[in-house]
Amino acid sequence: MKATDILSRYDREVRCRTGSPAPGFRADRVGPVIRLVGPDPEAHGNAVLWIDPAADVGSAIAEQIGYFSALGHAFEWKHHSHDEPADLPDRLLAAGFRPEEPETFVALDTALGFDAPPVPESIRIERLVEPSRLGAIATVNQAVYGDAAHASWLAGTIAREKQADPDSIDIFAAYDGDRPVSVGWMRHKRGDSFGSLWGGSTLPDWRGQGIYSALVAIRAVNARERGCRWLTVDCSPMSLPILKRRGFQALSVITPFVWSPAKDRAQP
Numbered sequence: 271m272k273a274t275d276i277l278s279r280y281d282r283e284v285r286c287r288t289g290s291p292a293p294g295f296r297a298d299r300v301g302p303v304i305r306l307v308g309p310d311p312e313a314h315g316n317a318v319l320w321i322d323p324a325a326d327v328g329s330a331i332a333e334q335i336g337y338f339s340a341l342g343h344a345f346e347w348k349h350h351s352h353d354e355p356a357d358l359p360d361r362l363l364a365a366g367f368r369p370e371e372p373e374t375f376v377a378l379d380t381a382l383g384f385d386a387p388p389v390p391e392s393i394r395i396e397r398l399v400e401p402s403r404l405g406a407i408a409t410v411n412q413a414v415y416g417d418a419a420h421a422s423w424l425a426g427t428i429a430r431e432k433q434a435d436p437d438s439i440d441i442f443a444a445y446d447g448d449r450p451v452s453v454g455w456m457r458h459k460r461g462d463s464f465g466s467l468w469g470g471s472t473l474p475d476w477r478g479q480g481i482y483s484a485l486v487a488i489r490a491v492n493a494r495e496r497g498c499r500w501l502t503v504d505c506s507p508m509s510l511p512i513l514k515r516r517g518f519q520a521l522s523v524i525t526p527f528v529w530s531p532a533k534d535r536a537q538p
Contacts (some may be wrong), residue, residue, distance in 0.1 A: 271379075271473040273519065273537075274352075275325045276377055276476070277288060277350075279463065280500070280502070281320060283317050283319065283463055283519065284464050284466075286299070286304055288304065289316075289480060292429070293426065293430045293431060293433075294429075294432070295309070296306070297319065299303045300333075300337075301317050301330065301333065302324070303319075303320065303322070303325070303330055304318070304320040304321075305318055305337070306318075306319055306332065308343075310343075311342055311344060312343075312344060312423075313343075313344035313346045313526075313528045313529075314343065314346070316338060316341075317526075318334055318345065318346075318348065319348055323355070323418070324472070327355060327358060327361050331347075331361060331365050332365075335456075335502075335529060338531075339531055342531055343531075344529060347362055347527040347528075347529070349362070349524065349526075350522045350523070351524075351525075352521075352523055356396070359525065362527040363527075365529070366529060367526050367528060368528050368530075369528075370525070371506075372524060373506060374505050374507075374510050374522075374523040374524070375502065375503075375504055376503050376510070376513050376518040376520050376521060377464075377500045377502045377518060377519055377523050378500070378501045378503065378513075379497070379499065380494040380498055380499060380500070381502055383490070383494075383517070384486060384487045384517060386483040386484045386487035387480035387483060388480060389467045389479060390479055390480075391483060392447070393445065393446055393533055394444070394445050395444050395446050395484060395488055396442065396443055397440055397441065397447065398441040398442065401433065404432070404441065406450035407421075407425040407428055407453050407469070408421040408425035408455045408473075409421075410450050410471055410473065411451050411469075413473055414472070414474075418513050423445060428455065437460065438456055438457060438459050439455055439456070440453055440456050440460065440489065441454075441494055441495045442455070444476075444481045444485060451472060451473045451476040452470065452472035452476065452481045453470075453471070453483055453485075454467060454469035454470040455468050455489075456489040456492060458493055458498045461497070464498065464500045464501075464502055465501050466503065466536065467486065467501060467503045469504070470485060470486070477509055482509070482512060483512060483516065486516070491503070504524050505518075
């Protein structure tokens with residue numbers, strides 16, 4: 271399948287989906303956009319996920335700023351490089367949005383499989399099912415990024431998602447003894463063409479030893495067994511060469527453009 275065909279299908283089936291993707295979150299079609307609203311005011315839980323290419327972009331941007339401003343929420347406009355119109359990034363910058371680091375959107379045809387190198391003998395990979403074990407998410411995330419508040423929020427969000435719909439998210443962790451060294455999860459609803467990989471952060475001392483690839487591989491096998499055709503990742507520059515070497519195809523570049531209420535913006 272051509273890249274343009276995969277993207278068109280992804281936009282239609284995933285980015286334009288409405289409903290509740292997780293407890294406390296709601297995605298709705300509002301005029302020309304798909305808007306995600308979460309329970310907290312931080313940008314990572316609120317977003318514009320897609321815009322109709324035929325929309326009046328200026329009006330749509332103003333409407334979303336007005337909506338989130340009234341809520342007191344920051345939000346991100348999740349722009350993909352294949353989105354139209356081509357000058358949308360310039361429009362967002364002019365409206366006061368701040369671009370964050372871009373990620374590459376990649377996809378794997380699960381029918382092709384995903385080979386992974388062996389991992390060190392001391393490493394074991396386990397599926398996390400019991401709520402008491404999901405603390406591994408916060409442990410690894412805080413160790414890698416140093417933000418305890420965000421790590422706690424992330425672990426709590428994933429735990430609530432798992433409790434609400436256990437079959438739609440599978441979580442795996444790599445352990446050295448009792449110490450988690452990497453954690454990743456896969457989201458997929460049975461019957462959907464697309465699933466997605468998240469997490470995958472690995473403690474610095476354990477990088478370059480095949481653990482990230484092993485976590486991707488076990489989730490890719492899981493996806494194929496569930497009937498998922500395409501497995502996607504919004505990947506960082508660190509992950510991109512690993513995934514491309516093992517069959518993932520780069521399809522688009524995602525740039526989150528973040529807008530914050532005036533009280534949260536940096537003062538000159």
